[in-house]
Amino acid sequence: MRSELLKDGTAEIAARVESGGRITPEEALLLWRQAPLAVVGTLADSIKRKKSGDSVYYNRNFHIEPTNICLFRCKFCSYRREEGQTGAWNMTLGEIEDAARKYTDSPVTEVHIVGGVHPAHDLDFYTEMIRRIKVVLPDVTIKAFTAIELAYMIEKAGMDYTTGLRILKNAGMEAIPGGGAEIFDEDIRRRICPEKGSTDRWLEIHESAHNIGLRTNATMLYGHVEGIEHRIDHMERLRTLQDRTGGFDAFIPLKFRSAGNSMENCGEVPVTDDLRTLAMSRIYLDNFPHIKAYWPMYGKTTTEMALSFGADDIDGTIDDTTKIYSMAGAEDLRPVMTVDDIKTLVSAAGYRAVERDTFYNEV
Ligand code: V47
Numbered sequence: 001m002r003s004e005l006l007k008d009g010t011a012e013i014a015a016r017v018e019s020g021g022r023i024t025p026e027e028a029l030l031l032w033r034q035a036p037l038a039v040v041g042t043l044a045d046s047i048k049r050k051k052s053g054d055s056v057y058y059n060r061n062f063h064i065e066p067t068n069i070c071l072f073r074c075k076f077c078s079y080r081r082e083e084g085q086t087g088a089w090n091m092t093l094g095e096i097e098d099a100a101r102k103y104t105d106s107p108v109t110e111v112h113i114v115g116g117v118h119p120a121h122d123l124d125f126y127t128e129m130i131r132r133i134k135v136v137l138p139d140v141t142i143k144a145f146t147a148i149e150l151a152y153m154i155e156k157a158g159m160d161y162t163t164g165l166r167i168l169k170n171a172g173m174e175a176i177p178g179g180g181a182e183i184f185d186e187d188i189r190r191r192i193c194p195e196k197g198s199t200d201r202w203l204e205i206h207e208s209a210h211n212i213g214l215r216t217n218a219t220m221l222y223g224h225v226e227g228i229e230h231r232i233d234h235m236e237r238l239r240t241l242q243d244r245t246g247g248f249d250a251f252i253p254l255k256f257r258s259a260g261n262s263m264e265n266c267g268e269v270p271v272t273d274d275l276r277t278l279a280m281s282r283i284y285l286d287n288f289p290h291i292k293a294y295w296p297m298y299g300k301t302t303t304e305m306a307l308s309f310g311a312d313d314i315d316g317t318i319d320d321t322t323k324i325y326s327m328a329g330a331e332d333l334r335p336v337m338t339v340d341d342i343k344t345l346v347s348a349a350g351y352r353a354v355e356r357d358t359f360y361n362e363v
Pocket of ligand 1: 252257
């Protein structure tokens with residue numbers, strides 16, 4: 001590590017990180033603000049290598065986005081439509097089965113399901129959706145529903161979270177994606193998504209899931225009206241929960257993309273901020289096994305750089321089945337990467353592409 005580049009107490013913090021020690025929120029703020037990008041990158045890469053060597057994980061996956069009609073009007077969302085508005089969709093269970101059936105003879109190992117919180121859908125609808133997909137694709141892992149969708153359907157059924165999650169688990173839901181976390185700070189959350197489920201709900205859903213053996217991910221939407229201290233606070237709340245349950249697999253920082261939503265005036269942060277945020281998350285979240293650089297959101301060039309800044313996962317092949325990022329202005333309007341594309345990207349960055357299943361077992 002180039003400690004001559006460090007000043008004002010950051011050298012001591014960096015040395016602790018290097019020797020595997022944990023840092024406080026105050027120390028993270030100092031490192032974030034004062035350490036050169038190359039230094040946080042080097043620290044993050046050394047942690048990444050201790051955890052996963054030169055492996056960078058990917059999977060063969062596709063998404064189903066059942067609807068973009070949503071009760072909540074989050075200001076950063078470019079995807080939501082009102083019922084009846086041009087561009088709105090709401091798939092029937094039959095259409096969802098058909099979307100799954102396209103993959104019966106394919107080597108995909110995971111289907112990722114997230115969508116809007118449609119006011120007409122309920123726990124029975126989602127449970128039936130999972131059952132039908134499992135019949136069509138019995139060997140594919142179903143990673144489904146953000147904590148916001150889950151809280152809505154389970155509360156509507158008048159159940160506690162554990163009971164509702166058990167019903168979905170028994171139907172075939174095996175893991176939960178990390179969406180809906182946005183930023184946990186309540187004041188910022190009120191500014192960007194005032195109607196959405198609270199931070200406490202998000203954390204409670206994930207804790208309940210971990211307690212019944214469901215693995216989950218966690219995201220953070222950054223680069224809008226929040227400050228660095230809010231990003232650190234977000235990671236601190238995740239690190240505390242992970243200390244209790246150990247149920248998170250991956251942390252996924254999501255860069256705010258500004259096209260087509262009512263927060264366009266925020267613009268987008270530079271790539272240097274993306275790389276620093278990834279590196280600081282690898283440094284701070286010492287109890288998270290994986291940091292994911294989600295390629296449809298960064299684009300392929302930033303994803304390649306991200307691998308030297310602590311990320312050890314780039315998500316999967318996607319097969320042009322998600323619209324959330326292309327509708328918000330991400331470069332890849334048709335997000336799809338073949339396994340060869342992924343291998344080329346990962347080896348250009350100096351790492352080894354390793355195919356994984358949802359639970360990070362090598363395939
Ligand atoms: O919660 C919405 C984000 C998330 C925008 O678990 C936006 O493996 C940027 O859950 N700019 C949903 N981000 C996506 C999600 C996810 C994605 C990748 C991997 C995993 C995983 C989960 O998308 C939302 C929100 O934070 N989002 N709009 C936007 N304009």
